[in-house]
Amino acid sequence: MTVPIGAPADAEVDAPARPVAIAGRRPWTGRLGLHLTLAIISIVWLLPTISLLISSFRPEAATNTTGWWTAFTLPFEFTVQNYLDVLSRNNMGTSFLNSLLITIPATVIPIMVAAFAAFAFSWMNFPGRNVLFVLVVGLLVIPLQATLIPVLQFSVDLGIVGSFPAVWLAHTGFGLPFGIFLLRNFFGSMPREMFESAFIDGASPTTAFFRLAMPLAVPAIASLVIFQFMWVWNDLLVALVLVGGFPQVAPMPVTIANLVDSLGRNWHLLTSAAFISMLLPLFVFFALQRYFVRGILGGSVKG
């Protein structure tokens, strides 16, 4: 098969592509404004990250005394010393492991609980269902900081303070309202007929949940995983309060924060530390991103 030059062959087959073809016939000036706006927004959006990246390769004295944009003037001064310094600091390896030990359960547990709860809120009839749901969604507006002291007291009473289960439980609690909200709307938008026919065929709610709802909810769950994973991975406050910051249990954000001494010196190391700690979340994001956009819109348009 020969490939025709340009896109007309596709445009004829693929209806939505037609406007593109028409726009292509018009001079490109029509879209210039759009492209320019997009380019400017992207640059403004990326600027902080780019400056962070550039700073992370600059020597300490340069970072401390001049702005990152001066990096491109002579003499060029770039170094990987910041990365070597961060990686060789106390316990960065232990902290990475601690972060995983905190983040994975603190992502899996709330999402499992949220999925069960959301399914019940969508497809099971029980008294007080709507009141309970409104209550759970209402919890979304309570700031985490306001609950920190009662949660700490509770952990002290349970005797789990200073150990990982304390953070797992806390993150489960903090993550549930949003998880339930997102998943309930996603489950709720699934066709009623599908569940009705399943129930008529004798499926129990458990079967309907595992065989029907869950496979269809993969995009929503994937985006929830991304949210929860990033939130827990980057969390400093909850971990510092509930497990403490001593090296045996400190996760990455705590260890990274401690690169800076009491007078604020060594902050240049935060630049490279930020990129190092970003690696795993980026990996998770790119692994799940094809579900992400679909999932974040989950339930927003109810068909």
Next chain:
Amino acid sequence: MIVMLVLAACTGDGGGSPGAGGSPGAGGEGELGGTISILAVYADAEQESFMAMIQPWLDQTGVEVEYTATRDINAQLTTQIAGGNPPDIAGLPGPGAMQQFARDGDLVPLDDVIDMDTYSTQYDQGWITAGTVDDQLVGIFTKVSVKGLIFYNPEQFAAGGYEVPEDFDGLTALVDEMAASGTPPWGIGLESGAASGWPATDWIEDFVLRQSGPDVYDQWVAGELPWSSDEIRSAFEAFGAWATDEAMVAGGPNQVINTAFGNGGDCLFADPAECYLHHQASFITGFFEDNFPDVAVAGETYDFFPMPGIEFNGVTTAGDLFGMFNDTPQARSLMQYLTTPEAQRIWVERGGAISPSKEVPADAYPDETSQRFAEIILSAETTRFDASDLMPAAMNEAFWGAVLDYVQDPDSLDGILDELDTVQESAYGG
């Protein structure tokens, strides 16, 4: 593990005679065992020095340490106390916060923990007073810094033909001479995140102490002297005469506000000089050497003289307080150990610390600069702790904000001082 071994090695060859006399842990408990939780602001190199300091005690008692570092010590401590999970021992945010913790009954009084007779011979009364609330000792100082020092670059001084002034009139004349030559004399930076403005409060404290004397200073700290009084106003004005004048400060008042405190003295090292003088506490030398690794050399490209007295002489200081929140045998033993000259000498020898203890000799300091810092503290006739740190937290924060407003708009001083008076009325009440 490796870190611990390295630390042990460091203390082994650097730390005087830690294991020799058995003096650490004055009670002579021997094998104490158990654990101790410590919360403090020391991270990175400071953390290593702190751990080196307590290592001989750990070796002797067999206690395991759980050390947590945080820069936001006030919030962390408050949360942990309210949550029923305070650390055994913690660095305190400052004397103002210490009073709050002590009056709330969170801090364990140290009168029967520390041998007060020995303590009062080893420490100047000023340090004991600063750690005392309602006649009970609750906080001890492990390491202190000297404030109100004026740093300069001897090479630039030589190039400009300037000399270190003998007294305050000499300083004023020198500053005017520099300004007349076209280069602003002062480099000032006030930015410090949420605590922005504190370097200017140091300036004003120095002026209050030197213009109006220690008695006025104490009344001001205690909230008994209004901010709109002549004494405080003239301290603001003396600072403003330099910090808000384009000809007197590098970059003008705008740069004063926008420059991080750690970069405030950078202009000393510019070539040709962009400023000649920088007013800051003793710890700023670390910033000089970080920012200009090959250029900043003590005694050659930077040196200092204490801010001269005006009507009165005096030295302002700051320090790191430790308090005990859980009355455990381990915590008692460590508090005793931290006050000993043997312990403090370890950090002093590693550099970056000045000991408040009279028993740590000048030759323990690793270089001439820190020796001179220590001598200023030990020989001063009047020392006063940083006033803003002694004030209640609300007052302290209002003070930080007020100096920033003042530098931006010096003409609004009346309104700023009235506002501070209003805060003063409520801040001391509770």
